[in-house]
Amino acid sequence: MGGNVIVSALVGAIAALLVDLGKRKIARRFDRASRLEARRDEDLRLIQVVTFEVRDLATDYWAEVMEPATDQKAAAAIVGRLMFISRLIDELFDGNDRMLRRLHEEMNEFDVSCTAGDFGGKGRVPSPDQCRSIEITAYTLVHQASSMRRRLK
Amino acid sequence: MTTSINIARDYSRYPGGRYPQDGAGNGTTFREDFLLPIVRRGETADIVLDGAAGYPSSFLDEAFAGLVRKYGFTPDQVLRAFRFVATQPGFGRFVPLIEAFVRSATPEKDVARVR
Numbered sequence: 001m002g003g004n005v006i007v008s009a010l011v012g013a014i015a016a017l018l019v020d021l022g023k024r025k026i027a028r029r030f031d032r033a034s035r036l037e038a039r040r041d042e043d044l045r046l047i048q049v050v051t052f053e054v055r056d057l058a059t060d061y062w063a064e065v066m067e068p069a070t071d072q073k074a075a076a077a078i079v080g081r082l083m084f085i086s087r088l089i090d091e092l093f094d095g096n097d098r099m100l101r102r103l104h105e106e107m108n109e110f111d112v113s114c115t116a117g118d119f120g121g122k123g124r125v126p127s128p129d130q131c132r133s134i135e136i137t138a139y140t141l142v143h144q145a146s147s148m149r150r151r152l153k
Numbered sequence: 154m155t156t157s158i159n160i161a162r163d164y165s166r167y168p169g170g171r172y173p174q175d176g177a178g179n180g181t182t183f184r185e186d187f188l189l190p191i192v193r194r195g196e197t198a199d200i201v202l203d204g205a206a207g208y209p210s211s212f213l214d215e216a217f218a219g220l221v222r223k224y225g226f227t228p229d230q231v232l233r234a235f236r237f238v239a240t241q242p243g244f245g246r247f248v249p250l251i252e253a254f255v256r257s258a259t260p261e262k263d264v265a266r267v268r
Contacts (some may be wrong), residue, residue, distance in 0.1 A: 075169065075209070076167075076206075079169065079206065079207035079208075079209055080206060080207060082207060083206065083207040083243055084243075086242075086243035086244070086246055087242045087243035089243075090242035090243050090245060091242055094242075100245075104245065104246035104249060105249075107246055108246055108249065108250045108253070111210055111246075111250070112210045112250070114210075115209035115210040115211055116210040116211055116214065117211060118171065118211060119169075119209050119210065119211040120169040120170040120171070120175055120209050120211055120212070121170050121171050121172065121175045121211065122170075122172075122174050122175055122176075123172075123174075
């Protein structure tokens with residue numbers, strides 16, 4: 001009789017332990033998944049923020065020709081930020097080759113609209129056409145990145 | 154013979170601008186000093202893109218597509234001469250961009266095609 005009680009207690013304790021372990025494992029998995037999702041959301045947020053920063057810088061840059069030092073500083077800020085967006089895109093969509101290829105295309109369109117022509121040149125002239133193109137390609141890039149991020153599994 | 158040209162190490166960590174008057178790191182000087190000799194000799198080279206602060210389109214276009222526009226090489230000749238190495242995050246997209254610039258270039262009026 002006393003032996004049965006001990007066995008039952010042991011079985012109960014082991015079962016409780018297993019349930020607890022299972023719960024922890026599931027919680028850890030959910031925790032990992034939600035951390036990954038949070039990181040992806042943060043990457044996407046940065047892509048959006050920095051893309052619009054570049055848009056503002058690049059439209060200012062192509063709206064008028066500034067003093068050489070200011071011009072060079074603006075060009076460097078644009079190139080540096082474009083590189084940063086590129087890195088974020090590569091990291092966010094790492095392993096998803098089709099999505100990455102598509103986003104590289106959009107990123108390159110945006111890059112060309114910002115840094116083609118006489119970008120970085122001493123003899124450049126203002127270009128309203130380039131400003132228009134920058135606005136369009138910036139929004140296309142952000143839209144495409146958001147849409148692809150939703151499809152990430 | 155395949156040589157390796159690391160743009161950041163051998164030329165400039167800050168490539169930018171088209172013409173020599175645009176400053177150090179411009180596309181014309183890179184084309185004349187590094188790319189043109191390779192294509193003229195019919196050799197090949199690995200172009201390492203990694204390590205630079207970034208590549209403005211104006212630089213890439215002048216350096217690579219300039220070989221078609223200014224010297225009359227065909228896009229195929231140019232693209233066969235170079236193999237692009239871009240392993241760091243953020244650099245991979247420059248390869249299709251360079252290819253697109255080269256493919257869309259045509260020789261300038263007074264430049265004869267190189268056969």
